[in-house]
Amino acid sequence: MTIYTHQSPRRQKPAFVILILGIWLFLAGQTRSQTFSGNAVAIPDSGDARVGISVTGLANLLGTSFGLEQVCFNIIHPDVSTLHLVLVSPTGREVELASPTDRNGPNYNNTCLRADVNNIVQYASPPYSGIYRTKGQLGELNAVGENGDGTWILLIQDTKRDGNTGNCTGADLSFGGNPAQVFKLMSSNLPIVVIDTRGLQILDDPKIAARLGIVDNGPGNQNLSSGPFNSYWGEMGIEFRGNSSQEFPKKPYSIELRDTAGIEINRSLLGMPAESDWVLIPNYSDKTMLRNALTYDLSRKMGQYASRSRYVEVILNGRYQGVYQFMERLKRGASRVDISRLRTTDTSGADVTGGYIVKLDKLDSANVPGWYSQFQGDNRTDFPFFQYEYPKAEDILPKQAAYIKGYIDSMETAMMGPNFADVNSGYAKYIDVNSFIDFQVMQELGKNVDGYRFSTYLHKLKITRGNKLRMGPIWDLDIAYGNLNFSFGPVTRGWRYEEPTTGQVFPAWWHRLATDSNYVRQRRCRWINLRQNVLDTFRLARVIDSCALAMGPAIGRNYSWWTTLGSYVWPNPQPLQQTYEGEITYLKTWLKNRIVWMDSAIGMTCNPVFVSNPDPIAQEGQWQLWPNPTSRQLYVAPPFNKSVQSIRILSTDGRLVASFGPETIAPSGATTLDIRNLAQGLYLTQIIASDGVVISRRIMKQ
Numbered sequence: 276m277t278i279y280t281h282q283s284p285r286r287q288k289p290a291f292v293i294l295i296l297g298i299w300l301f302l303a304g305q306t307r308s309q310t311f312s313g314n315a316v317a318i319p320d321s322g323d324a325r326v327g328i329s330v331t332g333l334a335n336l337l338g339t340s341f342g343l344e345q346v347c348f349n350i351i352h353p354d355v356s357t358l359h360l361v362l363v364s365p366t367g368r369e370v371e372l373a374s375p376t377d378r379n380g381p382n383y384n385n386t387c388l389r390a391d392v393n394n395i396v397q398y399a400s401p402p403y404s405g406i407y408r409t410k411g412q413l414g415e416l417n418a419v420g421e422n423g424d425g426t427w428i429l430l431i432q433d434t435k436r437d438g439n440t441g442n443c444t445g446a447d448l449s450f451g452g453n454p455a456q457v458f459k460l461m462s463s464n465l466p467i468v469v470i471d472t473r474g475l476q477i478l479d480d481p482k483i484a485a486r487l488g489i490v491d492n493g494p495g496n497q498n499l500s501s502g503p504f505n506s507y508w509g510e511m512g513i514e515f516r517g518n519s520s521q522e523f524p525k526k527p528y529s530i531e532l533r534d535t536a537g538i539e540i541n542r543s544l545l546g547m548p549a550e551s552d553w554v555l556i557p558n559y560s561d562k563t564m565l566r567n568a569l570t571y572d573l574s575r576k577m578g579q580y581a582s583r584s585r586y587v588e589v590i591l592n593g594r595y596q597g598v599y600q601f602m603e604r605l606k607r608g609a610s611r612v613d614i615s616r617l618r619t620t621d622t623s624g625a626d627v628t629g630g631y632i633v634k635l636d637k638l639d640s641a642n643v644p645g646w647y648s649q650f651q652g653d654n655r656t657d658f659p660f661f662q663y664e665y666p667k668a669e670d671i672l673p674k675q676a677a678y679i680k681g682y683i684d685s686m687e688t689a690m691m692g693p694n695f696a697d698v699n700s701g702y703a704k705y706i707d708v709n710s711f712i713d714f715q716v717m718q719e720l721g722k723n724v725d726g727y728r729f730s731t732y733l734h735k736l737k738i739t740r741g742n743k744l745r746m747g748p749i750w751d752l753d754i755a756y757g758n759l760n761f762s763f764g765p766v767t768r769g770w771r772y773e774e775p776t777t778g779q780v781f782p783a784w785w786h787r788l789a790t791d792s793n794y795v796r797q798r799r800c801r802w803i804n805l806r807q808n809v810l811d812t813f814r815l816a817r818v819i820d821s822c823a824l825a826m827g828p829a830i831g832r833n834y835s836w837w838t839t840l841g842s843y844v845w846p847n848p849q850p851l852q853q854t855y856e857g858e859i860t861y862l863k864t865w866l867k868n869r870i871v872w873m874d875s876a877i878g879m880t881c882n883p884v885f886v887s888n889p890d891p892i893a894q895e896g897q898w899q900l901w902p903n904p905t906s907r908q909l910y911v912a913p914p915f916n917k918s919v920q921s922i923r924i925l926s927t928d929g930r931l932v933a934s935f936g937p938e939t940i941a942p943s944g945a946t947t948l949d950i951r952n953l954a955q956g957l958y959l960t961q962i963i964a965s966d967g968v969v970i971s972r973r974i975m976k977q
Contacts, residue, residue, distance in 0.1 A: 741929020
């Protein structure tokens with residue numbers, strides 16, 4: 276007999292629970308710490324070695340809770356100071372692990388690099404062993420959307436041909452629940468500049484269409500990256516700029532503001548006058564990030580235009596880029612290089628005389644529009660090359676190009692001629708001497724290796740505004756002030772214009788001017804005056820400190836992102852400074868020593884400067900102006916049976932700086948003019964006689 280017993284049926288788990296449990300178990304298995312290894316490779320002398328590491332099962336898992344934690348490797352090499360290590364993800368994203376250093380020695384012995392430690396290779400000495408921080412941002416490889424599956428590459432580059440070879444005996448990538456994080460800028464003491472390229476890649480040329488947002492709540496206030504774009508929000512064009520600076524990982528950019536139709540527009544940004552064209556300067560090789568800011572500040576205080584700027588922090592397509600200088604681009608304009616606009620109809624008479632901007636700079640190709648000087652440059656073999664800056668080469672008309680070339684040719688002919696020092700027929704007929712002196716003072720103060728030949732601008736005024744060629748604006752001194760390891764750059768002694776150059780040369784003007792006692796004495800008097808105020812050593816130290824203070828905590832964020840402190844960036848001098856404070860101290864010390872040498876070389880006694888009289892009437896001895904030079908008062912006396920209607924004093928670029936009407940003119944005898952408020956330098960005094968005759972005399976204000 277069959278006996279049946281009753282059993283309660285087993286409760287079945289719902290299908291969706293099984294599915295969720297299965298997914299959880301799968302992910303738990305996938306997100307446990309995992310290590311993937313690569314094979315050994317040989318490292319050639321002055322070549323590349325690639326360690327391929329195959330990673331599987333991590334697709335779509337990388338992010339803030341799981342991802343790449345560290346990179347480990349073992350490298351046998353006689354001198355690892357020459358090795359550059361880069362990790363490349365399967366998507367092609369690159370992160371710098373370690374760069375060449377000034378610490379010679381062998382081997383990475385079981386070395387691991389990760390993002391959450393403070394010690395970096397550049398602060399230690401080989402052989403390296405243990406755990407160090409990556410130089411680049413390892414968290415970039417864990418960004419949402421990055422695919423972990425595929426072949427990762429540990430790229431080992433030997434940067435020096437020295438006969439040394441080596442081997443990487445193995446490399447590992449470790450993934451886990453403590454991944455390197457992507458840095459997010461939340462707030463800043465500086466304005467925040469946000470750039471969105473809408474997924475387009477920035478090019479060297481042309482500009483691509485993008486959007487620009489600026490958050491600026493004013494000095495002393497915090498700016499939130501999530502805050503409203505209260506300084507600017509709109510369209511722009513953006514491209515890379517510069518020459519050698521483009522090779523650095525922190526890129527320089529040119530920006531053009533546009534409306535929604537793509538038309539160029541002018542806007543005031545960050546408290547600077549309205550314009551459309553701006554630049555973002557990274558100051559990557561200048562680890563103080565203030566050599567340019569210092570130079571432009573001093574130039575403006577000397578009375579010369581130089582680009583205004585603000586320090587900002589930049590976010591590009593959601594990724595932090597560090598501290599930049601947001602600057603006025605060098606261009607013609609009422610609030611920039613203040614020269615007359617040239618129109619397409621300005622091809623003759625007074626209209627064609629200005630204004631113009633030309634430059635001496637690197638030649639991007641063999642077909643750069645411009646012309647060669649008639650005279651050999653400083654090396655006595657090559658000829659400087661002048662390039663059109665305004666109007667641009669594609670806009671300048673043939674008659675305009677012929678005019679500016681002819682004017683500079685005439686100036687150079689006078690400069691290099693036998694009567695070059697004659698105030699009527701020599702170089703002073705063509706140039707604004709004061710601007711040449713101020714330009715030279717700044718180039719020599721920084722002992723700028725690029726000075727006089729690269730990033731060197733000149734502008735020509737229209738005849739109605741003085742008709743003179745002026746030096747400047749000054750531009751690009753990030754590798755000046757001792758920040759280079761070649762061409763006598765770190766040495767604080769010696770004139771830059773007397774040191775030999777390689778490559779492109781600069782005009783021989785500066786050697787020629789040094790042989791004119793009048794120019795040398797004017798330069799000495801200007802230097803002595805500047806040393807009492809603008810170039811006072813203690814004031815310079817305060818300017819440096821104030822620039823660093825303006826950046827504040829942003830300095831630390833910049834160097835957490837770009838870990839260049841203590842490591843070599845072309846063309847930094849040795850020994851490398853290990854901290855930002857060390858960089859500031861080096862700059863101050865170098866500048867102080869440079870000024871001591873220049874004081875000695877120039878001299879600190881302002882001797883009277885003989886100024887020839889260009890006016891035939893005055894040369895007859897009938898009109899008298901004295902003393903000349905003068906520091907406080909100028910006396911003007913007409914000849915017998917003549918009287919004075921008015922007196923005007925003009926700067927060498929034709930600007931009216933003082934005028935004296937009938938109410939201040941003595942009815943007879945000498946008139947006393949108070950000129951204490953005039954800056955030191957050369958001026959043109961115009962005496963308008965009662966019969967309308969204009970008598971011109973040059974005077975020197977001490």
